[in-house]
Amino acid sequence: MCEALISLLQLSDSPGIVYVSSSAGKLEYVSNEWAKAVLGDVENLTEERVDGVLSQYLKDYKEGSWETKGWPAYLSAYKLSKAAMNADTRILAKKYPGICINCVCPGYVKTDINYYTGI
Numbered sequence: 847m848c849e850a851l852i853s854l855l856q857l858s859d860s861p862g863i864v865y866v867s868s869s870a871g872k873l874e875y876v877s878n879e880w881a882k883a884v885l886g887d888v889e890n891l892t893e894e895r896v897d898g899v900l901s902q903y904l905k906d907y908k909e910g911s912w913e914t915k916g917w918p919a920y921l922s923a924y925k926l927s928k929a930a931m932n933a934d935t936r937i938l939a940k941k942y943p944g945i946c947i948n949c950v951c952p953g954y955v956k957t958d959i960n961y962y963t964g965i
């Protein structure tokens with residue numbers, strides 16, 4: 847979606863993209879060491895590498911071996927999707943240095959996603 851809209855954003859004097867991420871996507875919560883190394887290798891990040899991590903996660907999840915392979919046991923898909931989105935943010939920000947591209951964590955907010963337990 848971002849790639850599709852970037853030509854419009856480039857017409858702006860101060861274009862920006864803010865991804866809504868989560869602190870749950872921090873690399874410290876990606877317990878699979880291989881995935882952590884790939885996503886943390888900022889200089890060599892590519893979309894293909896990020897997709898490779900997600901494909902491996904999905905494969906292990908479908909086979910029921912995600913815990914033994916070191917993927918997070920709790921909220922694993924959420925953590926992985928946010929970690930991948932953070933990596934995508936870095937890739938896009940590098941590709942489009944003229945656009946301010948960031949991701950944020952909104953904090954623990956009272957919404958549907960946490961059954962209004964947020965603060």
Ligand SMILES: NC(=O)c1ccc[n+]([C@@H]2O[C@H](COP(=O)([O-])OP(=O)(O)OC[C@H]3O[C@@H](n4cnc5c(N)ncnc54)[C@H](OP(=O)(O)O)[C@@H]3O)[C@@H](O)[C@H]2O)c1
Nearest residue numbers: 866867868869870951952953954955956957958959960964
């Ligand atoms: N709330 C928190 O404490 C918290 C903390 C950290 C990060 N975040 C992040 O903040 C963002 C917003 O979450 P929220 O707290 O506002 O939760 P929310 O109230 O549950 O809102 C989630 C929104 O995503 C939409 N959605 C879900 N699946 C979708 C799909 N497959 N395609 C299109 N839209 C979809 C939902 O649409 P419908 O209403 O139509 O279902 C809803 O509008 C999320 O990315 C979440 O990870 C939230």
